[in-house]
Amino acid sequence: MAEKIYRVNMTDLTSSIEDVPAAWAAHGGRGLTSTIVAAEVIPTCHPLGPNNKLVLAPGLLSGTVAANSGRLSIGAKSPLTGTIKESNAGGTAAQLFARTGVKAMIIEGQPKEDKWYSIAITPDEITITEETELIGRGNFATIEAVEARSEEKRAILTIGPAGEMRMASANVSVKDPDGGLRSNGRGGLGAVMGSKKIKFITVDPKGGKVEIANPDGFREANKTFAKALVDHPVSQALGQYGTNVLVNIVNESGGLPTKNFTLGQFDGHDAISGETMADTITQRGGKIKHNCHPGCVIQCSQVYNDADGNKLTSGFEYESIWAMGADCCVDNLDHIAEADRIMDDIGVDTIETSVAMAVAMEAGVLEFGDGAGVCRILKEEVGKGTSLGRIIGNGTGSVGKAFGMTRVPVVKNQAIPAYDPRAIKGIGITYATSTQGADHTMGYTIATNILNVGGKLDPLTKEGQVELSRNLQIATAAIDSTGMCLFIAFAALDDEKCLPALIDLINARFDLSLTGDDVVNLGKHILKTEREFNMKAGFTSIDDRLPEFFYTEPLPPHNVVFDFSDEEINTFWDF
Amino acid sequence: MARINVTVKLFAYFRENRFKISEQEIAPGTTVGDIVDSLDIDREEVGVLMINSRHTTFETPLEEANVLAIFPVVGGG
Ligand code: SF4
Numbered sequence: 001m002a003e004k005i006y007r008v009n010m011t012d013l014t015s016s017i018e019d020v021p022a023a024w025a026a027h028g029g030r031g032l033t034s035t036i037v038a039a040e041v042i043p044t045c046h047p048l049g050p051n052n053k054l055v056l057a058p059g060l061l062s063g064t065v066a067a068n069s070g071r072l073s074i075g076a077k078s079p080l081t082g083t084i085k086e087s088n089a090g091g092t093a094a095q096l097f098a099r100t101g102v103k104a105m106i107i108e109g110q111p112k113e114d115k116w117y118s119i120a121i122t123p124d125e126i127t128i129t130e131e132t133e134l135i136g137r138g139n140f141a142t143i144e145a146v147e148a149r150s151e152e153k154r155a156i157l158t159i160g161p162a163g164e165m166r167m168a169s170a171n172v173s174v175k176d177p178d179g180g181l182r183s184n185g186r187g188g189l190g191a192v193m194g195s196k197k198i199k200f201i202t203v204d205p206k207g208g209k210v211e212i213a214n215p216d217g218f219r220e221a222n223k224t225f226a227k228a229l230v231d232h233p234v235s236q237a238l239g240q241y242g243t244n245v246l247v248n249i250v251n252e253s254g255g256l257p258t259k260n261f262t263l264g265q266f267d268g269h270d271a272i273s274g275e276t277m278a279d280t281i282t283q284r285g286g287k288i289k290h291n292c293h294p295g296c297v298i299q300c301s302q303v304y305n306d307a308d309g310n311k312l313t314s315g316f317e318y319e320s321i322w323a324m325g326a327d328c329c330v331d332n333l334d335h336i337a338e339a340d341r342i343m344d345d346i347g348v349d350t351i352e353t354s355v356a357m358a359v360a361m362e363a364g365v366l367e368f369g370d371g372a373g374v375c376r377i378l379k380e381e382v383g384k385g386t387s388l389g390r391i392i393g394n395g396t397g398s399v400g401k402a403f404g405m406t407r408v409p410v411v412k413n414q415a416i417p418a419y420d421p422r423a424i425k426g427i428g429i430t431y432a433t434s435t436q437g438a439d440h441t442m443g444y445t446i447a448t449n450i451l452n453v454g455g456k457l458d459p460l461t462k463e464g465q466v467e468l469s470r471n472l473q474i475a476t477a478a479i480d481s482t483g484m485c486l487f488i489a490f491a492a493l494d495d496e497k498c499l500p501a502l503i504d505l506i507n508a509r510f511d512l513s514l515t516g517d518d519v520v521n522l523g524k525h526i527l528k529t530e531r532e533f534n535m536k537a538g539f540t541s542i543d544d545r546l547p548e549f550f551y552t553e554p555l556p557p558h559n560v561v562f563d564f565s566d567e568e569i570n571t572f573w574d575f
Numbered sequence: 576m577a578r579i580n581v582t583v584k585l586f587a588y589f590r591e592n593r594f595k596i597s598e599q600e601i602a603p604g605t606t607v608g609d610i611v612d613s614l615d616i617d618r619e620e621v622g623v624l625m626i627n628s629r630h631t632t633f634e635t636p637l638e639e640a641n642v643l644a645i646f647p648v649v650g651g652g
Contacts, residue, residue, distance in 0.1 A: 233620070233622070233647070233648035234648055234649060234650035237587060237588075237647060237648065237649040237650065238649075238650060238651060240587070240588065241587060241649070242651070243651030244651070245587055245649045245650075245651055246649070246650075246651040248586050248587075248646075249586065249623060249646050249649060252584075252625055252628055252644045252646075253625065253628055253630075254628045265628075274587070275586065275587060275590065300651070318651050447650065450623070451622060451623060451648075451649065451650050452622055452623055452630075452648075453622075453648075453650060456630070458630065459630075460629075487650070487651075490650045557628060558628070
């Protein structure tokens with residue numbers, strides 16, 4: 001199926017299916033969303049106004065049989081950070097977008113009337129329909145109702161009440177193969193979709209397939225690639241314990257942010273650890289291994305049941321468990337799972353919202369450790385859009401401002417995730433310099449700082465951290481363009497056959513002859529494109545800093561501060 | 576020479592048929608690698624070793640009151 005640009009204008013409710021401009025042809029995923037946002041969005045525009053655009057793009061390999069290639073990138077100017085934003089997630093959307101022939105979908109403008117809409121995409125048609133029934137509904141009910149309206153196997157992307165209320169932590173949810181959700185979580189992209197009055201999008205390829213230029217070469221490369229993934233021991237641990245295997249190891253290292261970033265270890269770590277979670281899942285008849293999209297060979301996801309054996313949540317990730325657990329001092333996995341489900345349903349980023357909750361706890365809104373209180377506030381305040389709910393739903397920075405707090409862990413107004421940058425210094429460089437606010441996935445130095453994957457670098461020393469973060473951020477930008485799940489990076493860092501096989505896959509798909517250098521250059525190009533957008537939006541290198549308390553408050557048990565000078569951080573961009 | 580006391584902690588599947596945490600009395604000079612071998616853990620499967628929350632190596636000798644943590648190769652994000 002030839003690839004096209006599917007454009008929707010919400011101001012006049014028109015649409016068009018356009019040829020792909022030559023400058024965009026070699027891009028996919030994050031590279032494409034960032035290229036389009038940089039080309040078409042006015043950097044100084046209001047993120048929730050008619051001049052922002054929401055851009056959705058499957059990766060270069062999405063829709064093919066390539067292992068782990070089903071990540072969908074969504075980009076826009078972020079209402080949370082004010083920077084360019086790309087957030088990617090699994091689910092079935094990337095594969096079905098690609099099979100429909102969608103290279104990218106661009107949603108622009110804003111309806112003048114106060115009406116809600118849905119958008120349906122098929123290979124030949126874009127249909128915009130007014131929606132009344134599902135407005136105000138949670139994501140689970142919305143997906144169920146949309147599924148019931150058609151027999152076809154369609155991808156469904158939705159926003160929950162948080163997106164409708166244009167909260168800066170609102171995400172876009174994507175249906176997974178079993179009716180669970182995966183989220184394009186970070187940066188408030190759900191609020192952008194809500195500002196354009198779109199409740200949900202469906203994608204139906206009508207039997208379409210992705211064309212492969214060289215099928216034999218593709219099959220060979222995929223064999224090598226999938227084997228490298230399956231054989232890597234990290235992949236095996238991910239299958240057994242999920243990403244939550246990290247709680248104990250990060251806690252042991254003294255870098256697990258606890259009690260709103262005042263401690264580096266959590267007394268209740270064992271109760272929320274991956275080991276305990278795996279035992280609990282087995283006892284309750286849940287599923288240890290689960291994939292977020294067909295074709296994943298790692299299967300880090302899982303299905304977590306409540307004490308009665310009923311499904312409570314799926315895709316129960318380290319980040320969410322850390323944030324609601326250690327950072328809020330909640331040591332009860334069932335409370336955390338319930339909070340996770342509520343956040344998925346109302347459609348907010350679990351990291352942003354939980355870190356915001358920890359700041360609210362420090363401010364005295366509720367006690368640290370009050371898991372039941374967290375669930376109540378999520379449901380009754382955030383979900384219903386009360387004043388307190390909107391303060392929390394607008395993120396960590398918003399809570400900090402509203403309550404006059406100084407310990408507010410954000411960079412470019414986005415919450416810092418599950419690794420303390422004082423005790424794990426490489427990740428601090430990533431948080432500071434990322435083009436999109438604090439985000440561990442932009443350059444996951446934890447691999448080398450903590451896990452001894454891709455080499456070893458002492459987390460407590462400064463030497464080599466800027467270079468490590470730079471190399472990883474460049475590689476990640478390229479990987480995020482392929483549609484690959486980032487967890488292929490563990491194998492890519494250690495197994496010399498993995499990355500060449502990935503490049504062979506791209507070459508066989510498009511009949512290209514890319515080399516490793518081309519891929520590195522692509523990564524550099526993407527980072528520079530994103531940074532240029534941010535500079536035009538008013539950001540400077542002064543924004544590439546951590547909050548003051550990381551420089552002044554020593555973190556136990558190592559009693560260390562973040563001690564990079566401004567000049568040292570600035571060298572990140574020397575490439 | 577007097578023996579020394581250390582705490583050994585195991586994680587993920589290393590716990591299966593072994594233990595989660597154990598206090599051990601060992602001879603001075605015993606290395607991290609000696610402990611790993613004594614537990615019948617394949618060194619190849621070890622991903623991360625920490626003494627008192629700092630990364631360490633198989634060759635490091637343990638000292639009184641050390642807490643040794645042994646992890647298989649793991650990852651996440
Ligand atoms: S490893 Fe996890 S996040 Fe990646 S594709 Fe598989 S289930 Fe999805």
